[in-house]
Every structure is written in structure tokens, then in C-alpha cells.
Amino acid sequence: MQRVHGSVKANSGDLLRALAVAGQGIIFQPAFIVGTEIASGNLVPILEAFEPLPRTACAIFPSNRFIPAKVRALTDIIAAELAANGRARASEKSVIDQAVSVSEST
Numbered sequence: 001m002q003r004v005h006g007s008v009k010a011n012s013g014d015l016l017r018a019l020a021v022a023g024q025g026i027i028f029q030p031a032f033i034v035g036t037e038i039a040s041g042n043l044v045p046i047l048e049a050f051e052p053l054p055r056t057a058c059a060i061f062p063s064n065r066f067i068p069a070k071v072r073a074l075t076d077i078i079a080a081e082l083a084a085n086g087r088a089r090a091s092e093k094s095v096i097d098q099a100v101s102v103s104e105s106t
Helices: 013-021 031-040 069-084 090-105
Strands: none
Touching: 013 031
């Protein structure tokens, strides 16, 4: 495997998009950041069959505190969205449910 090395590191999708449009390299960004540029032809998708490794998301709650309904609602929405998009594995969802259950029981 060959690593790509460059002179710019950024955690801003907007900055990375601008650099790619200026011809300064390739980027891996979500459609909501690069969709307009792809539609206009300013950027061209490459490696479309590439599937990145899944990332882990954890919801950690203090076990000695009440979890506000809006926090529980947010974690439920995130878990449902991940599951609907095929991004959550059963074990990951059960870990979220266990973490919430443990927090709620104390």
C-alpha cells in the first residue's frame, strides 16, 4: 500500500474541497461537502467502488445521573439512522442499548 503525503493537513471539509478544486490533490469527503462541485464538473469522483472501514461511535453516559429525554432521543435517532443506512452492526447497537440501559437503571 502506498501512502499519500502532502504539505496540507486540515479538518475542514470546505478547505479540503477548495484545495481539490484548485488542483492541489485528492480528497475523501461526504457528498454534502462535494456534491455541488461534482455536479458542476469541478470535481470528478475516483475510486467509486472504494468502501472505507467502518468507524465506531459510542454514547457514554454517567451512570450516576439522570439522562435527559433529549439526549436519549438524540442517541435513538443516531442509532436508527446508522441502522437504516446499514452502518450499524447488531453488536454496536446492542452496546448502545446496554450503555443506555445501565445509565437509566442507576
